[in-house]
Amino acid sequence: MGKSERKDDHGRLTRSLGLRHVFALSTGAMLSSGLFLLPGLAAAKAGPSAVLAYLLAGCLAVPAMLSVSELATALPKAGGAYYFLERALGPAVGTVAGFGTWLSLVLKDAFAMVGMSAYLVLIVDVDATTLALVLIGLFTMVNVVGSKASASMQLGLVVIVLSAMAWFLAGGLIEAGERGIDGSNLDPFFTHGGSGLVAVIGLVFVSYGGLTKVASAAEEVEDPSQRIPLGMALSLAVATVVYTLGVLVVVAVVPADVLHGDLAPIHTAAETVLPKVGVWLVVVAALAAFSSAVNAGILSAARYPMAMARDGLLPGWMGGLGRFGTPVFGVVSTGSAIAVVVVAFDAESIAKLASAFVLLTLGLVNLAVLVLRASEIRSYAPSFRSPLYPWTQLAGIAISGYLIAQLGSAALIFVGVVTAVGWAWHHLYATPRTERTGAIRHVFRRWGREADDSLEREISAAMAGHGLRDRDDYAGLIARAVVLSIPEGADIGEAAARASTVLSDRIGVSTERVTERFLETGSLWIQPSSDHPTATPVALFEVLDVDQLVIVRASSGIRIPAAWGGSGERVNALFFLAGTTAEPGRALRLAGELAGFLHTGARACGQAATEDEVKTALLPGRTVRQYALLPEGLDAGLIGRRIGDLSLPEEVSVAAVSRFGVALPVEDDLVLEADDQLTVVGPESAMPASGAPASLG
Numbered sequence: 001m002g003k004s005e006r007k008d009d010h011g012r013l014t015r016s017l018g019l020r021h022v023f024a025l026s027t028g029a030m031l032s033s034g035l036f037l038l039p040g041l042a043a044a045k046a047g048p049s050a051v052l053a054y055l056l057a058g059c060l061a062v063p064a065m066l067s068v069s070e071l072a073t074a075l076p077k078a079g080g081a082y083y084f085l086e087r088a089l090g091p092a093v094g095t096v097a098g099f100g101t102w103l104s105l106v107l108k109d110a111f112a113m114v115g116m117s118a119y120l121v122l123i124v125d126v127d128a129t130t131l132a133l134v135l136i137g138l139f140t141m142v143n144v145v146g147s148k149a150s151a152s153m154q155l156g157l158v159v160i161v162l163s164a165m166a167w168f169l170a171g172g173l174i175e176a177g178e179r180g181i182d183g184s185n186l187d188p189f190f191t192h193g194g195s196g197l198v199a200v201i202g203l204v205f206v207s208y209g210g211l212t213k214v215a216s217a218a219e220e221v222e223d224p225s226q227r228i229p230l231g232m233a234l235s236l237a238v239a240t241v242v243y244t245l246g247v248l249v250v251v252a253v254v255p256a257d258v259l260h261g262d263l264a265p266i267h268t269a270a271e272t273v274l275p276k277v278g279v280w281l282v283v284v285a286a287l288a289a290f291s292s293a294v295n296a297g298i299l300s301a302a303r304y305p306m307a308m309a310r311d312g313l314l315p316g317w318m319g320g321l322g323r324f325g326t327p328v329f330g331v332v333s334t335g336s337a338i339a340v341v342v343v344a345f346d347a348e349s350i351a352k353l354a355s356a357f358v359l360l361t362l363g364l365v366n367l368a369v370l371v372l373r374a375s376e377i378r379s380y381a382p383s384f385r386s387p388l389y390p391w392t393q394l395a396g397i398a399i400s401g402y403l404i405a406q407l408g409s410a411a412l413i414f415v416g417v418v419t420a421v422g423w424a425w426h427h428l429y430a431t432p433r434t435e436r437t438g439a440i441r442h443v444f445r446r447w448g449r450e451a452d453d454s455l456e457r458e459i460s461a462a463m464a465g466h467g468l469r470d471r472d473d474y475a476g477l478i479a480r481a482v483v484l485s486i487p488e489g490a491d492i493g494e495a496a497a498r499a500s501t502v503l504s505d506r507i508g509v510s511t512e513r514v515t516e517r518f519l520e521t522g523s524l525w526i527q528p529s530s531d532h533p534t535a536t537p538v539a540l541f542e543v544l545d546v547d548q549l550v551i552v553r554a555s556s557g558i559r560i561p562a563a564w565g566g567s568g569e570r571v572n573a574l575f576f577l578a579g580t581t582a583e584p585g586r587a588l589r590l591a592g593e594l595a596g597f598l599h600t601g602a603r604a605c606g607q608a609a610t611e612d613e614v615k616t617a618l619l620p621g622r623t624v625r626q627y628a629l630l631p632e633g634l635d636a637g638l639i640g641r642r643i644g645d646l647s648l649p650e651e652v653s654v655a656a657v658s659r660f661g662v663a664l665p666v667e668d669d670l671v672l673e674a675d676d677q678l679t680v681v682g683p684e685s686a687m688p689a690s691g692a693p694a695s696l697g
Contacts, residue, residue: 095313
């Protein structure tokens with residue numbers, strides 16, 4: 001089983017993808033047709049300046065990369081661009097974006113199939129179109145039965161491609177250098193002038209279309225707030241360098257009359273600059289790149305009809321799973337569409353149409369960031385924020401619109417037709433079947449239109465599923481939490497009143513205001529379910545620097561009425577989490593982590609005999625011990641000691657210090673005083689027995 005498919009004890013996908021996997025997924029999705037097939041077509045349109053077109057296209061992709069990074073760290077959900085656009089811009093635009101993104105993947109896969117067959121005919125003597133159709137059928141069958149490359153396999157394929165290209169570039173740049181400008185094919189550089197260069201920038205933009213694909217795997221990335229932006233930036237930089245230098249070598253060493261009609265230009269150039277074994281390595285690398293891109297592309301594209309069906313934008317049966325647990329309709333329809341494109345269009349037309357839809361999608365992604373920022377939804381709390389907002393996004397939108405226009409009338413008409421069909425389909429079919437609206441309604445609230453408050457609930461749930469960052473002090477939150485119990489028959493009103501009293505003392509805000517704030521932000525709940533007997537209301541306060549938690553438990557259950565976001569269900573524990581408005585994302589991540597441990601621990605919290613047992617239930621694999629430092633007590637020897645001077649057993653840490661009910665920052669220079677409450681966390685094997693003195697001397 002690949003890393004991305006391992007599951008934890010609760011059946012959730014484990015965050016096991018590191019930076020190298022993010023880099024491999026993004027880079028592997030880019031380095032295929034744009035490198036091994038497209039340079040000949042680009043050079044035919046722009047001459048040697050095609051080299052500059054690739055470089056400029058990579059630079060112009062930066063705004064979209066930054067916007068996708070922000071969205072992926074705010075909404076780490078599978079679904080990628082469709083999910084972002086549907087939630088931000090509403091079902092109408094979501095329908096158009098869903099169709100458009102699906103078509104862009106179909107076209108990219110078709111383009112890759114043309115390239116793959118062009119390289120395979122170097123090995124086997126068959127008709128290229130027939131071979132492409134056979135391969136489409138093969139990849140479709142593979143995806144129907146559910147086989148896919150793991151992230152580790154993708155990493156291996158990327159290593160093969162980059163290794164082959166490193167050898168090719170080394171030999172090619174040396175050859176080009178020896179020839180010089182006069183002996184190469186680089187003069188004249190702007191064969192078709194500036195207009196030819198601009199048109200080719202749009203044509204080759206499809207080369208960078210796979211950059212954003214990693215966003216759909218955000219749920220499985222370790223610390224996605226850092227690794228997704230960094231991985232995508234590294235991937236874009238490497239791809240831009242490889243594309244630019246690779247095309248430079250091809251243009252320099254392959255005569256123009258040969259290059260312009262060549263569908264395997266890297267192979268042709270390799271025959272000039274590499275020994276025979278190097279040429280075959282290039283062919284192997286090309287086939288590996290095409291195979292990875294097509295297989296991953298079909299798998300990704302097939303999920304769009306499924307996601308749209310589940311959102312009510314397509315008939316429900318289109319979202320069903322087959323006997324192998326795969327979206328059969330999505331896979332078969334995607335494979336069939338790829339076959340139609342391969343038969344009906346030539347390589348250049350496919351490249352233009354694919355680039356048009358890639359540019360359309362990336363333009364809408366930039367618009368989605370503008371809308372979500374302007375909506376002021378409190379749970380939209382990306383841990384990576386695109387710099388130079390809103391100018392970065394406005395530039396990205398302008399770039400997309402301008403380059404689409406340069407692709408010619410056929411691309412414009414095709415985009416217009418798909419947009420019109422998608423819009424009409426939504427209004428005729430989907431409008432009666434979905435009540436959800438996008439974040440754009442929040443922007444227009446002042447115009448008297450209703451905002452969809454359920455969207456804030458969904459965004460908060462997505463953010464809560466983001467996973468903790470290194471500086472999110474989950475253990476400290478649990479350690480300094482206050483634990484309350486309420487009698488049988490009590491409802492959430494009494495639970496909230498008691499929790500608000502405690503938080504009022506800690507925060508310095510009136511009890512009434514604390515209660516009001518939790519009711520105002522009821523949409524931020526992590527909702528209870530049949531196997532998850534708890535709820536985590538989250539409220540944000542300007543005066544807080546450190547997140548605070550109050551645990552209210554009842555072994556017989558606490559009823560959740562509709563006013564508090566429930567439907568009369570009973571839960572064994574309530575977790576009132578007060579976060580700071582300065583870092584709302586941290587509070588939601590902590591809430592998500594808390595909720596994730598409660599599939600099996602909520603009833604234990606409700607039935608625990610001591611506060612230590614309650615907190616231990618929320619820290620799997622660790623034990624909590626609390627010590628009251630009374631002058632006459634067993635732990636009086638710790639009074640007057642610095643935290644940094646305590647000799648802690650291995651893997652044991654001081655998680656919280658409370659003084660007169662106020663949680664203090666745990667720092668090495670903090671001196672313990674009489675009546676402090678000290679909380680330590682560590683593995684059971686290293687902890688003193690319950691009731692025994694603290695072994696921290």
